[in-house]
Amino acid sequence: xxxxxxxxxxxxxxxxxxxxxxxxxxxxxxxxxxxxxxxxxxxxxxxxxxxxxxxxxxxxxxxxxxxxxxxxxxxxxxxxxxxxxxxxxxxxxxxxxxxxxxxxxxxxxxxxxxxxxxxxxxxxxxxxxxxxxxxxxxxxxxxxxxxxxxxxxxxxxxxxxxxxxxxxxxxxxxxxxxxxxxxxxxxxxxxxxxxxxxxxxxxxxxxxxxxxxxxxxxxxxxxxxxxxxxxxxxxxxxxxxxxxxxxxxxxxxxxxxxxxxxxxxxxxxxxxxxxxxxxx
Numbered sequence: 001x002x003x004x005x006x007x008x009x010x011x012x013x014x015x016x017x018x019x020x021x022x023x024x025x026x027x028x029x030x031x032x033x034x035x036x037x038x039x040x041x042x043x044x045x046x047x048x049x050x051x052x053x054x055x056x057x058x059x060x061x062x063x064x065x066x067x068x069x070x071x072x073x074x075x076x077x078x079x080x081x082x083x084x085x086x087x088x089x090x091x092x093x094x095x096x097x098x099x100x101x102x103x104x105x106x107x108x109x110x111x112x113x114x115x116x117x118x119x120x121x122x123x124x125x126x127x128x129x130x131x132x133x134x135x136x137x138x139x140x141x142x143x144x145x146x147x148x149x150x151x152x153x154x155x156x157x158x159x160x161x162x163x164x165x166x167x168x169x170x171x172x173x174x175x176x177x178x179x180x181x182x183x184x185x186x187x188x189x190x191x192x193x194x195x196x197x198x199x200x201x202x203x204x205x206x207x208x209x210x211x212x213x214x215x216x217x218x219x220x221x222x223x224x225x226x227x228x229x230x231x232x233x234x235x236x237x238x239x240x241x242x243x244x245x246x247x248x249x250x251x252x253x254x255x256x257x258x259x260x261x262x263x264x265x266x267x268x269x270x271x272x273x274x275x276x277x278x279x280x
Contacts, residue, residue: 011025061075062267063075063150064150072150107138147163147164158180161176164259175249180266182236201223201226
């Protein structure tokens with residue numbers, strides 16, 4: 001049957017698929033709109049499978065919180081190009097998916113948002129955008145004690161959330177910014193593996209010995225460097241807060257009624273997500 005331009009336009013408005021794909025789907029479905037929509041979905045799945053091996057180094061990391069800051073959802077959706085990651089439709093899709101997870105009270109590809117799963121939304125996006133798009137991470141956060149504070153970096157590629165017990169949300173948000181800015185590997189000193197500390201001590205001792213220091217002096221210097229350099233580089237609560245680069249995060253929280261930070265998560269496009277939580 002003949003397919004009119006109006007029919008093609010209507011299907012495009014329903015699915016946001018390319019015009020030629022809409023025309024071909026309508027022709028294949030003999031003008032049946034429901035069948036045409038299904039055809040487009042199946043072609044999207046096929047396109048997704050074909051593109052699955054292509055590298056995804058761009059995308060968006062985003063975290064959203066409930067109004068009471070007791071729960072939150074985080075997501076990383078990756079794509080191939082910066083052009084797509086900056087596209088308003090792509091941004092809107094990511095935001096819709098993470099908001100849907102927050103509303104559902106859980107995270108993952110199986111969460112239903114606007115009548116279909118997150119995974120199906122991603123598959124449809126591949127068919128429309130013609131790039132490999134992947135759900136790289138989906139996390140749901142709950143503050144059983146205290147509240148959550150989140151930070152989404154302006155470039156969209158980094159997002160963080162911290163759990164805190166104080167009553168100063170602004171101070172906690174600054175610590176969330178610290179997580180993105182300095183990317184700690186551990187929450188507190190006690191979380192650092194003993195073998196890693198031993199290896200760092202050995203490295204710093206050799207460094208001091210190579211500088212001509214006596215052995216006992218070298219050991220003391222090594223311990224000081226581990227405390228000042230190594231911990232400040234890798235442990236969130238030992239880092240100097242970015243606002244002045246003088247005050248430790250723990251002291252900053254005390255000074256600003258921020259309580260304790262008991263957990264954090266860092267989401268990053270193109271990298272593995274990292275999180276640390278204090279032992280109960």
